[in-house]
Amino acid sequence: MKIVVCIKQVPATGADKRYTDDLTLDRTSVDAIINPLDEYAIEQALRLADAGTADSVTYLSMGPDQAAEALRRALAMGGDDAVLITDAALAGADEWATAKVLAAALDKLAPDVALMGMASDDARGSLVPGAVAAMRNVPLLSYGSELAIDGDAARVRRLSATGFDWITAPLPVVATVTDQVGEPRYASLKGIMAAKRKPLETWGVADIGLSADDLNGAALTVVTDARPPEEKAPTERIENLPATEAATKIADWLAARKLI
Amino acid sequence: MSNDILFLAEFAAGTPARSALELATGAAELASQSGGSAIGLAYGAGASEGAAALGAHGAARAIVLGNEDRPAITYAPALVAAARDAGLALLAPATPNGRDLAAAVVGSLHVPAFGPVRAVRIADGVVESEQATLQGSVVTTSRPADGAPSPSIVLVLANTFTPAEGGTGSAEVSPAPAAEESALARATVAESHEAEAKVVNLEEATIIVAGGRGVASEEGFAPLRALAEVLGGAVGASRAAADAGWIPYQLQIGQTGKVVKPALYIGAGISGAIQHRVGMQTAEHVVAINKDPDAPIGEFADLFVVGDLFQIIPALTEEIRRRKGA
Amino acid sequence: MTYLLTTDHDELRAVVRELAEERIAPRAAEIDEKAEFPWDLKELLAKQDLLGTCFEEKHGGTNLDTIGQSILAEEIARADATTSLIPIVQKLGALPIMLAGTDEQKDRYFPRLASGEWLAAFGLTEAAAGSDVASNRMRATRDGDDYVLNGSKRFITHGSVANLLTVFALTDPEAGGRKGMSAFIVEADTPGFAAPRVEHKMGIRGSPTAELTFDDARVPVANRLGEEGEGFKIAMATLDRSRLGIAAQAVGIAQGALDAAIGYAADRQQFGQRVVDFEGIQFMLADMASQTEAARQLTYAAAARVDAQASDLPYWTSSAKLVAGDTAMRVTTDAVQVLGGYGYITEYPVERMMRDAKITQLYEGTQQIQRLIIARQLLQRAGVANRG
Numbered sequence: 001m002k003i004v005v006c007i008k009q010v011p012a013t014g015a016d017k018r019y020t021d022d023l024t025l026d027r028t029s030v031d032a033i034i035n036p037l038d039e040y041a042i043e044q045a046l047r048l049a050d051a052g053t054a055d056s057v058t059y060l061s062m063g064p065d066q067a068a069e070a071l072r073r074a075l076a077m078g079g080d081d082a083v084l085i086t087d088a089a090l091a092g093a094d095e096w097a098t099a100k101v102l103a104a105a106l107d108k109l110a111p112d113v114a115l116m117g118m119a120s121d122d123a124r125g126s127l128v129p130g131a132v133a134a135m136r137n138v139p140l141l142s143y144g145s146e147l148a149i150d151g152d153a154a155r156v157r158r159l160s161a162t163g164f165d166w167i168t169a170p171l172p173v174v175a176t177v178t179d180q181v182g183e184p185r186y187a188s189l190k191g192i193m194a195a196k197r198k199p200l201e202t203w204g205v206a207d208i209g210l211s212a213d214d215l216n217g218a219a220l221t222v223v224t225d226a227r228p229p230e231e232k233a234p235t236e237r238i239e240n241l242p243a244t245e246a247a248t249k250i251a252d253w254l255a256a257r258k259l260i
Numbered sequence: 261m262s263n264d265i266l267f268l269a270e271f272a273a274g275t276p277a278r279s280a281l282e283l284a285t286g287a288a289e290l291a292s293q294s295g296g297s298a299i300g301l302a303y304g305a306g307a308s309e310g311a312a313a314l315g316a317h318g319a320a321r322a323i324v325l326g327n328e329d330r331p332a333i334t335y336a337p338a339l340v341a342a343a344r345d346a347g348l349a350l351l352a353p354a355t356p357n358g359r360d361l362a363a364a365v366v367g368s369l370h371v372p373a374f375g376p377v378r379a380v381r382i383a384d385g386v387v388e389s390e391q392a393t394l395q396g397s398v399v400t401t402s403r404p405a406d407g408a409p410s411p412s413i414v415l416v417l418a419n420t421f422t423p424a425e426g427g428t429g430s431a432e433v434s435p436a437p438a439a440e441e442s443a444l445a446r447a448t449v450a451e452s453h454e455a456e457a458k459v460v461n462l463e464e465a466t467i468i469v470a471g472g473r474g475v476a477s478e479e480g481f482a483p484l485r486a487l488a489e490v491l492g493g494a495v496g497a498s499r500a501a502a503d504a505g506w507i508p509y510q511l512q513i514g515q516t517g518k519v520v521k522p523a524l525y526i527g528a529g530i531s532g533a534i535q536h537r538v539g540m541q542t543a544e545h546v547v548a549i550n551k552d553p554d555a556p557i558g559e560f561a562d563l564f565v566v567g568d569l570f571q572i573i574p575a576l577t578e579e580i581r582r583r584k585g586a
Numbered sequence: 587m588t589y590l591l592t593t594d595h596d597e598l599r600a601v602v603r604e605l606a607e608e609r610i611a612p613r614a615a616e617i618d619e620k621a622e623f624p625w626d627l628k629e630l631l632a633k634q635d636l637l638g639t640c641f642e643e644k645h646g647g648t649n650l651d652t653i654g655q656s657i658l659a660e661e662i663a664r665a666d667a668t669t670s671l672i673p674i675v676q677k678l679g680a681l682p683i684m685l686a687g688t689d690e691q692k693d694r695y696f697p698r699l700a701s702g703e704w705l706a707a708f709g710l711t712e713a714a715a716g717s718d719v720a721s722n723r724m725r726a727t728r729d730g731d732d733y734v735l736n737g738s739k740r741f742i743t744h745g746s747v748a749n750l751l752t753v754f755a756l757t758d759p760e761a762g763g764r765k766g767m768s769a770f771i772v773e774a775d776t777p778g779f780a781a782p783r784v785e786h787k788m789g790i791r792g793s794p795t796a797e798l799t800f801d802d803a804r805v806p807v808a809n810r811l812g813e814e815g816e817g818f819k820i821a822m823a824t825l826d827r828s829r830l831g832i833a834a835q836a837v838g839i840a841q842g843a844l845d846a847a848i849g850y851a852a853d854r855q856q857f858g859q860r861v862v863d864f865e866g867i868q869f870m871l872a873d874m875a876s877q878t879e880a881a882r883q884l885t886y887a888a889a890a891r892v893d894a895q896a897s898d899l900p901y902w903t904s905s906a907k908l909v910a911g912d913t914a915m916r917v918t919t920d921a922v923q924v925l926g927g928y929g930y931i932t933e934y935p936v937e938r939m940m941r942d943a944k945i946t947q948l949y950e951g952t953q954q955i956q957r958l959i960i961a962r963q964l965l966q967r968a969g970v971a972n973r974g
Contacts, residue, residue, distance in 0.1 A: 037516070095373060096366055103367075118516065127373055127413075130333070130363020134340075139446045140333050140364070143356040145509075155450055158356075159509055161272070163455040167331055169447040179499070179516040180509060186605055189635035189648050192597065220372035220408040225401040229392065235558060239566035246567055247575035250547065251583060253563055257545060259467070259524045260491065260580055554853075 001149055001171075003045045004058045004111040005079070006102055006128075007038040008120050009070035034070045037117035039077075039184035044147050044177045045115050046078040046185065053149050056080045058109060062090060062101050068200060075195035076187035083109070087204040089212035097215050099131035104208035107136060112171045113154055118143060118178050129176045139169035145180030263296030263385075264347035266411055268339075268358060269314055269322070270332065274306030278464045279353035279418065281317050286380070286421035287351050288318025293382035294348055297321060300431060301342055301350075305329040308433070315431035317423050322431040331447045332357035336364035337439035344369060347411045349380075349387045354415040354519065355463075362413045364444055372404040375415030376519070378542065387412045417542070418463035419521035459510040460494045467493025467524045470513055470540070473500040474529020474550060474569060481506060483573045484528060490580050496520065498527075498536045514539035528569040532557025549573065589653065589890035598650070599657050605634065606665035614666035617792035618938050623747055624792055627669050631662075632702025640677040640684075645696035652889035656834035660882070663838025664845070667942035668792035670838060672705075674831035675744050678950075679706025681824040682752040682769050686812035691771065695750060707748035708828070709772070709798055710821050713740040717955050719821060720763030724800065726755035726770060731807050733757070733770065735778070735800040743949070745796030746781035749774050753800075754821055757814045767817030771809040778803030789941035826900045827892055829907040829950045833885045836910035836946040840878040843914075843921035843939045847871060850925050850934070861924070870924060874917045881910040901963035908956040911946035918943040 010033065034042075048054040057079040061067050064086060071082040085105055093101070106114045114136075119126040133140035141147070144156025145164075155168035156175055187195075205211065236253070238246050254260045267287040269280035280300070287298035297320035302311040304326075311322035325338040339361055343350050350365065352358040354376040366373050374380070374389040378399075381388050388403045404412050462468060469488040471481055481495065488495045495511060502512040513520055514536040525543035530536060532548065532555055540546070541560065548561040549569045558564040565572060610627055617624050631637050639655050641647025650658070655677070663670035680699050683691055698704040715721045724737025735755055745751065751772045758766030772779060783797040812820055848871060851862035861867055888902035896902065918940040922929035929936045947953045965972045 096370055099367055126359045127363040127366050130336075130360045131367030133444060134336065134364040134367030134442075137443045139443050140360060141447060142333070142360050160452070161461060161510070162459060163453045165449050165453070166451040167447050168450040169443075186634055187601060188633065189598070189601070189639065189650075191635075192601060193648060220370070220405050221374060221402045222405050223400045223402050224388075226398050228397065229399050232560065233562070235561050236563045237558070237566065238563070239553065241567070243567065243571035243575040244579075246565055246572050247579045250563065250565060250572075250576055251579045253547075254524070254580075255583070259545060260583065 001048075001054050001113070002056050002058070002109075002111045003048065003054045003113045003115055004060050004106060004109050005038070005041050005045045005074070006060050006106075006114065006116045006132075007042065007070055007074055008035045008061060009033070009063050009067040010035045010120055034073055035117060035120045037119055037179065039117070040177050040179050040181040041115045041117045042074055042077055042079070043184040044181045045113075048147070048149065049078065054113075058082065058111070060102065060105055060109065061085070062093070062098060062105075068202075071200055072195050073187065075198045075200070076192040077185055078191065079198070081199040082201070084200065084202045085205070085208065086202060087212075089205050089215055092219060093215065094219050094221065095127045096131060096220065099128045099135060100215065101205065101208065101210065102128065103132045103135040104210055105203065106132065108208055110172070112173075113147070113149075114138075114172070114174045115147070116174070116176045118176045129174055133174040136174070139173045141167055141169055141173050141175040144175060144177045147175050147177055262347050263291075263294040264299050265290045265294060265296060265349050265351065266299050266301055266343060266347045267319075267351040268353065268361060269300040269302040269307070269311070269319075270353075270357060271302060271304035271307040271310050272329070274310060276302075276310055276314065277353075278423070278461070279355065279358065279416075280314065281423035282418065282421040283351045283353065283416060284314050284317035284319045285423050286416060287349075289421070290349060290351075290380065290382050290387075291318075291320070294385070296347065299323065299347065301325055301339060303332070303335040303338070311433045312430045315429035316427040318427065318429070319431040320429075322433045323436050324433060325436045331449060333360045333364065334445045334447055336361055336368075336444040337442040338436045340365055340368045340442075341437045341439045343411055345410060348382065348385075349414050350411040351380075351414050351416050354417045359415065362415060366413055370409060371411060371413060372408050373413040373415070374402055375413075376417045377414055378417075378420070380414050380416070387414060389414060417519055417521060419466075455508060455510075457508075459508055462494055462496050462511060462513065462518045462520050465494035465496075465520065466522050467491045467526075468496045468513070468520060468522045468540075468543075469493055469526045469528070470496035470498065470530060471501055471506075471528050472498035472530030472536070473504075475501060475506065476529070478506040480529075480570070483570065483577065487526070487573050487577045487580075490577050490584070491524070493522070493524070498530045527557055527561070528573060530557055531555045532560070587890065587894060587896075589886055591653070591886070595654060595657055598654055599661055602636070602658055602661040603664075605630070606661050610662060610669050611665035614668070614935065615932070615938065617666065617668050619932070621786070621791040623794055624669055624672075628672050628702065628705070631669075631672055637673055637676050637702035638700030639673065640680065641696050641700035645692065645700045647696070647700040652830065652892045653886050656830065656837075656885055656889050659831055659834035660838035660841070660885075663835040664842040666792075667835060667839050667939070667945075668790045670835050671743060671790065671793045674828075674835060675708070676702075676706050677831060678708045678824070678828040679744070679748060679750065679752055681828055682708070682811050682820050683771065685823050686769065686816065686820045687771075691809075691811070695771065699750065704749035705744055705747055707742055707744040707751045708824065709739045709742050709745065709751045709753035711739060711741045713738070715763075716741070717952055720767075720818065722754060722756065722763050722767060724753075724755040725759060726757050726768055726805075728757065728807075729804075732804040733768075733807065733810065735770070735772070735803040735805060737800055739798040739800075741785070741949075742781075742796050742798055743793055745798050746784055746794045751798070752811065752824075753798075754817045755800075757817075761815065764818050765815055767821070768814045769811040769817045769820045770805050771811065772800075772803065772805055776803050776805060788944060789938070790945055825951060826903055829956075830885065830888055830892060830903045832946055832950045833881070833888065833903070833906040833910040836907070836914035836943065837878060837882045837885055839939055839943050839946070840874070840881065840910075840914045840917040843918040843936055843943075844871070844874045844878055846934070846936050846939070847874070847921040847924040850928070854928075867924060870920055874920050877913045878917055881906070881913040884909055898963055898967075900959050904951070904956040904959040907946075907950070908953055908960065911943075911953060911956075914943040914946050915940075 267283035638647035
């Protein structure tokens with residue numbers, strides 16, 4: 001059973017991010033890390049590999065050359081090999097273009113499970129997994145707190161309004177998992193050393209049967225303005241008061257705003 | 261291309277989800293700006309029976325995609341068929357089901373997608389949206405590129421639109437057009453487990469009292485429950501409290517949980533890390549109680565109370581009870 | 587000779603720092619307060635392959651260069667000095683075997699040390715023999731295929747938690763410590779061996795510093811390291827290398843204190859401005875930073891010489907330990923000063939770092955011993971006879 005985990009390299013949280021003059025995200029300006037939510041997908045895949053359920057785990061990422069770092073870091077956690085799709089034609093790709101590229105690459109890699117995190121930290125792209133499933137015409141099993149394989153079907157444990165369900169679909173599938181999978185493992189020192197020797201291939205769009213034209217005009221949304229959010233009124237503080245006095249002040253504050 | 265505004269209307273056990281009513285209201289607003297109609301795309305158990313009532317919240321028409329209790333994603337093929345070229349915009353809730361369906365439409369029809377938005381309007385005949393990106397540090401305004409196919413997908417957070425009360429219209433109901441075969445329809449529920457206690461849908465709450473690591477135990481939530489009760493609100497939590505097993509995951513607020521927009525959010529024993537913040541930062545009023553004077557939540561709260569939550573919350577509950585004369 | 591810091595070193599530092607900040611630093615205050623050995627962190631380090639960095643790959647280690655091992659110790663010590671002793675003492679306890687053991691002895695014990703399944707300790711010091719190693723009194727009497735050990739050791743780091751100890755005892759009391767001492771591998775479950783007591787200390791309180799007693803404890807001849815009478819030489823050669831671990835620890839402690847001081851000063855406001863904007867504070871921080879960096883670079887230079895098996899290796903490692911230890915004491919004391927009253931209370935980490943720093947001026951050879959070693963080499967180079 002073969003798993004491909006799609007990961008994304010993103011700017012580190014809290015770093016000083018900004019938009020460039022042409023209103024695209026300036027990705028070179030900050031430290032980059034594996035999208036934290038993708039680490040849960042990596043962890044889930046590696047658990048299935050540890051259990052012998054998965055025979056191989058491959059990482060797939062689309063990004064600039066620098067994204068190879070994220071792939072090496074993933075390989076240091078475990079897994080067998082990685083593929084980076086990098087091409088000038090992909091600069092500024094939006095969610096649809098990303099999905100198209102990943103879908104083509106996944107068709108070429110043909111995994112039983114294409115596994116992803118539920119969203120990415122920076123531009124909040126939660127539509128990629130579903131778009132990939134639609135493009136590849138495979139079932140989508142999303143927002144799983146656990147992924148399991150039963151022979152030729154996969155299932156995910158998904159929170160419902162009132163509890164949880166196990167949703168199942170025949171392989172091959174696209175699946176996404178949440179942080180309820182559990183803490184991702186740290187890369188061990190041996191893992192880091194071994195990662196240097198694991199295969200990492202680089203593909204351009206031509207290698208997955210696409211051309212720049214397929215992706216040209218791919219940006220369907222246009223940002224017309226980017227600004228900092230409105231100034232918030234400064235925080236009011238209550239400190240060093242006994243509880244009853246603090247409670248009175250809080251109640252006054254709520255009453256003034258007609259909340260009680 | 262029509263000027264209609266489509267919206268997703270999820271039904272469960274014959275009742276429309278609150279998101280369906282909110283989006284109906286929003287779609288009606290946008291339709292009045294565009295000169296078109298609001299059209300509900302209804303799916304789920306009881307959708308056929310309940311679709312007409314969407315008219316009370318502003319829907320002129322409703323298309324029933326299907327009437328069964330099955331995973332929302334299996335309605336994607338029918339949705340794609342119904343949405344193709346059918347309007348200016350398709351409003352979808354920014355929930356797991358809404359995102360899954362929106363994603364399937366983007367993948368199948370190659371349409372623009374926006375959101376989750378904090379505001380949306382029709383300007384110069386096209387969708388114009390405002391969203392916060394980069395964890396709230398930048399607000400961008402966007403519109404579809406020239407010549408982009410329609411409809412534009414707009415992901416909408418809970419409480420962005422408020423359902424109008426007391427409307428009386430009835431939507432004209434029609435069945436969905438034929439859908440193409442698609443593997444997306446192949447997911448089924450293998451097992452269903454209900455929780456013992458009923459779990460409130462936090463997205464519908466206007467007042468939320470949330471607890472975090474500082475609450476320290478399952479029992480520690482008791483004073484928060486008492487405060488929520490006297491305020492008429494719901495109890496929520498940070499991921500730390502959910503991971504510790506003190507409350508069910510359905511009550512987790514944050515990046516990987518629920519994104520809420522209540523009128524009042526009170527966070528007790530919550531430090532305010534970014535992963536939690538993105539789940540509640542659009543609340544109208546934020547009150548935080550924490551014994552750490554340097555907790556990050558103190559920077560974006562409207563009112564920050566430094567102190568012991570186990571003393572302050574019971575005192576506050578008492579004070580509010582007294583004022584309400586209860 | 588020069589040394590080079592590579593991207594591999596940078597990556598190692600980033601990985602260890604992440605682990606230290608996320609998992610070790612949050613435990614540091616509790617470890618100090620309860621004076622408990624952090625078994626959970628030992629397991630974590632073992633799992634991340636961080637207790638095997640000085641062992642060869644054939645024994646399950648990762649064979650990092652000495653600079654890499656220093657970076658590992660430094661980054662852990664920056665978060666918690668007690669925890670940094672786990673990899674440091676693992677190497678200290680194993681060094682006598684590395685230097686004088688047979689392949690059979692290495693094959694027998696190193697896999698369990700590299701994996702962290704077993705902990706090692708170094709048993710040299712006695713109550714009446716600290717700096718004066720040669721006046722050791724513990725005896726090892728040959729009896730058939732065994733040696734019978736009798737005596738006691740004091741101030742043995744990890745002596746009460748180690749599974750394996752390299753112990754030094756007199757096989758020929760008449761010949762005295764320099765010529766009559768031998769080295770042995772002792773497994774902790776040996777009958778007659780006990781660790782009855784641990785000390786209450788000023789700092790590194792989570793690290794058990796044990797008294798060891800040997801009461802007719804038998805070890806097989808196969809556990810002797812090298813020949814009889816080689817013990818003193820083995821001990822000195824061990825310390826010549828292991829003291830570099832303490833230098834790295836001291837650099838890490840200093841760095842942690844410096845970072846804490848900067849963080850505090852950038853936040854705290856007095857007299858209408860941030861404390862960090864006062865020139866007087868900036869001068870202090872600049873001195874702290876440049877001295878810490880000097881100690882760090884000297885430690886790496888010494889590490890490179892260890893790997894190059896330089897003939898004047900003791901000169902370098904003693905210099906590094908001397909400079910780094912004194913730097914750690916100075917920088918942590920200044921860090922407390924920068925925090926003012928807050929630096930004195932346990933809510934802030936710098937008072938613990940100051941208490942932790944002191945030991946780096948004392949163990950593995952006091953600063954005074956280091957000076958003697960350096961002076962001996964200096965005079966030798968200068969062709970001056972040492973009559974001291």
